[in-house]
Amino acid sequence: MPVSISISPNVSFVKGAAKVRGACPHDCPDTCALVTTVENGVAVKVQGNPEHAQTGGVLCTKVSRYPERTYHPDRILQPLKRVGPKGSGQFEAVSWESALDEIAAQLKAIAQRDPQAIAPYSYAGTMGLVQSESIAARFFNKLGASLLDRTICSAAGGEGLTQTLGGKVGMKVEFFAEAKLILIWGSNSIASNLHFWRYAQEAKRQGAKIICIDPRKTETAEKCHEHIALRPGTDAALALGIMHELIVHDWLDHAYINAHTEGWPLLRERALLWNPERVAEVCGVPVEQVRSLARDYGQCFVNGQPAAIRLNYGMQRVRGGGNATRAVACLPALIGAWRHRAGGVLLSSSGMFPINRAALQRPDLLAGRQPRTINMVTIGDDLLRDSSPGFGPKIEALIVYNSNPVAVAPDSGKVVQGFAREDLFTVVLEHFQTDTADYADFILPATTQLEHWDVHGAYGHTDVLLNQPAIAPVGQARPNTEVFRGLAARMGYTEPCFADDDETLCRTAFSHPGGDRIDFNELLDKGFASLPVSDAPFAEGHFPTPSGKCEFFSARLQAQGLDGLPDHVPNYEVAGTSAGHPLAMISPPARNFLNSTFVNVKSLRDIEGEPVLEINAEDALARGITAGAVVRVFNQRGEYRVKAEVSKRARPGVVHGLGVWWRKFGLDGTNVNQLTSQHLTDLGRGPVFYDCMVEVQLDTSPSL
Ligand SMILES: Nc1nc2c(c(=O)[nH]1)N[C@H]1C(S)=C(S)[C@@H](COP(=O)(O)OP(=O)(O)OC[C@H]3O[C@@H](n4cnc5c(=O)[nH]c(N)nc54)[C@H](O)[C@@H]3O)O[C@H]1N2
Ligand SMILES: Nc1nc2c(c(=O)[nH]1)N[C@H]1C(S)=C(S)[C@@H](COP(=O)(O)OP(=O)(O)OC[C@H]3O[C@@H](n4cnc5c(=O)[nH]c(N)nc54)[C@H](O)[C@@H]3O)O[C@H]1N2
Numbered sequence: 001m002p003v004s005i006s007i008s009p010n011v012s013f014v015k016g017a018a019k020v021r022g023a024c025p026h027d028c029p030d031t032c033a034l035v036t037t038v039e040n041g042v043a044v045k046v047q048g049n050p051e052h053a054q055t056g057g058v059l060c061t062k063v064s065r066y067p068e069r070t071y072h073p074d075r076i077l078q079p080l081k082r083v084g085p086k087g088s089g090q091f092e093a094v095s096w097e098s099a100l101d102e103i104a105a106q107l108k109a110i111a112q113r114d115p116q117a118i119a120p121y122s123y124a125g126t127m128g129l130v131q132s133e134s135i136a137a138r139f140f141n142k143l144g145a146s147l148l149d150r151t152i153c154s155a156a157g158g159e160g161l162t163q164t165l166g167g168k169v170g171m172k173v174e175f176f177a178e179a180k181l182i183l184i185w186g187s188n189s190i191a192s193n194l195h196f197w198r199y200a201q202e203a204k205r206q207g208a209k210i211i212c213i214d215p216r217k218t219e220t221a222e223k224c225h226e227h228i229a230l231r232p233g234t235d236a237a238l239a240l241g242i243m244h245e246l247i248v249h250d251w252l253d254h255a256y257i258n259a260h261t262e263g264w265p266l267l268r269e270r271a272l273l274w275n276p277e278r279v280a281e282v283c284g285v286p287v288e289q290v291r292s293l294a295r296d297y298g299q300c301f302v303n304g305q306p307a308a309i310r311l312n313y314g315m316q317r318v319r320g321g322g323n324a325t326r327a328v329a330c331l332p333a334l335i336g337a338w339r340h341r342a343g344g345v346l347l348s349s350s351g352m353f354p355i356n357r358a359a360l361q362r363p364d365l366l367a368g369r370q371p372r373t374i375n376m377v378t379i380g381d382d383l384l385r386d387s388s389p390g391f392g393p394k395i396e397a398l399i400v401y402n403s404n405p406v407a408v409a410p411d412s413g414k415v416v417q418g419f420a421r422e423d424l425f426t427v428v429l430e431h432f433q434t435d436t437a438d439y440a441d442f443i444l445p446a447t448t449q450l451e452h453w454d455v456h457g458a459y460g461h462t463d464v465l466l467n468q469p470a471i472a473p474v475g476q477a478r479p480n481t482e483v484f485r486g487l488a489a490r491m492g493y494t495e496p497c498f499a500d501d502d503e504t505l506c507r508t509a510f511s512h513p514g515g516d517r518i519d520f521n522e523l524l525d526k527g528f529a530s531l532p533v534s535d536a537p538f539a540e541g542h543f544p545t546p547s548g549k550c551e552f553f554s555a556r557l558q559a560q561g562l563d564g565l566p567d568h569v570p571n572y573e574v575a576g577t578s579a580g581h582p583l584a585m586i587s588p589p590a591r592n593f594l595n596s597t598f599v600n601v602k603s604l605r606d607i608e609g610e611p612v613l614e615i616n617a618e619d620a621l622a623r624g625i626t627a628g629a630v631v632r633v634f635n636q637r638g639e640y641r642v643k644a645e646v647s648k649r650a651r652p653g654v655v656h657g658l659g660v661w662w663r664k665f666g667l668d669g670t671n672v673n674q675l676t677s678q679h680l681t682d683l684g685r686g687p688v689f690y691d692c693m694v695e696v697q698l699d700t701s702p703s704l
């Protein structure tokens, strides 16, 4: 039964073609407003909405290819049931009725033993609130399934920011255009935050200096005035070094510090331990670069000019990621940068959205039960665990949606071993037969953003976006919501909330008992609505911390037995401590993919070429590696074969495996996560993808 869509007032007809307003669903700070052109029921073009300021009518290359992805010949168009051995990728088509009946029967049987043996696994294939956390969350709450700690991306930085500023809050992205100094810190903005880069370019035209802080000489770093290529995982040391210089030169806004911060004497003492020489040594950069960075930042205070920091999640995927975020987040208060609307820091704005999560997810359906929580990062180990008092029941069923864990989760040797368990019942809601779907017992065809309703917050701007379906579902695809409604009915769940339709859920997301915070009619009319956020939210303090101040010192962390101050926490794996693995490997995003999404879109894969390992000439020479040679990259967790690219983008001692390729496109059926570890960050229980030592050798195996 296809899900019907209603044509809404937001559809305008231009010369026979409909233009439908929507939102880009992807896990990207930009959350663009889309306009889809539909001819005879077919989406022929997806463009940026010119009326939406942050989108500015411009889309990235990959999302411009959204129709190619939607009508891709490999799209899964009907429910599939496994026929071959686990992981063989052999399936037969079955009806929705029989698939849902059989899945519900399996879940009922497991739930009778212990519903916590069933675990959801989902992340940000779509960031839409409705298709990610509404009926699905209600379903798992009612079932009493394991809870999921959604940590795979931003947990350390989010926690660091929350401890220091009080939440995922920061400056408004549009005001970067007026800054006089921009530090782009742990972000390849041209690749992963293109619409911010437009504002940075505007600032540059107005005379701003732009400095990039990133181990890799990215396309962004190349276009900045300066590039500080520090070692991975040393950002807190650099931030403490800036503080040291601000203190010794007295480039400090004492009035702001006195009025609006907490713990200054303690932070001052800590920062004075970090002279530029020590910082240069730890970060592996010239001492003069540390001094000049601090001078540039301090001079903004002296000259009354706004200094802005665009922090991104690249710098928090290491052991000390939470502390590093805290250290950087302290900087603006020291020079009173928050006084300017173009000053401060932006890591994520997601905490500024008044989302009514309780109404969407209905935690009351847990009815007092407190299921155990599974961390996304450690799914490899957790799938291989037996029942125990500490862990709870062995995981017997996994329901995966909006995620591709076999490709994106760390230590994938373990993840694959877990997914390959014959006694694990796995259901995957997907568009394509991903590496994860290969291991499914059932693959259920999901709709894409062009085919369903949704509503979106953002983490790189402060507008809410509505997505209306532009086309009918392709094949037999169904929205995630519809799949969980079908399962809920078969499980015998009769609560009316399981019958809420998707448009109602869009309204629920921003509903508020005291009156809605977002005018839904405005969303229907324009496709977006701006949050009422003041231009310089922390000019007068008022941080959303317990003290209302920027907390250099966190009593909350100290109460947990942790360091109350930010510090440099060295990586788990650093040169010298990881025997036989002297190179640090980072695996940042590829420009034309979105994590592992789009890897199967040929036109985009053609631009990326093939998986490569970028290695500096010096490190390549020492190993007899020439450009294009196949190398074996390995450590104690596994090995991965890939072509070497001898590249100026890599600094000595650091190699880059751009991600996240599907394993099946790799030379030996693996990807970089074969090497990454399941260690957790200092704060937030996040992943440490970029805290990973490896060795690289010419590959001599004849089999490739
Ligand atoms: N095109 C594209 N856009 C994306 C994504 C994608 O896969 N492709 N991914 C999306 C996702 S999931 C997210 S979370 C966001 C944010 O995405 P992020 O993953 O934060 O992406 P980048 O902005 O590319 O930031 C990574 C940068 O951090 C650098 N880096 C690595 N280690 C360190 C370190 O220790 N210190 C410092 N200073 N830098 C380091 C890397 O070299 C890289 O240039 O972007 C999203 N946008
Ligand atoms: N080595 C290394 N690993 C990394 C990273 C890294 O930088 N290096 N980055 C990490 C980060 S930041 C993140 S956020 C994670 C990302 O991990 P994931 O959130 O798993 O992201 P994707 O790989 O894009 O997989 C999303 C899947 O959801 C599917 N999907 C999209 N929309 C829908 C929908 O509406 N319904 C359903 N059912 N499915 C849908 C897509 O087809 C896609 O296969 O990866 C992490 N892994």
Ligand SMILES: [Mo]
Pocket: 027, 152, 153, 154, 313
């Ligand atoms: Mo992410």
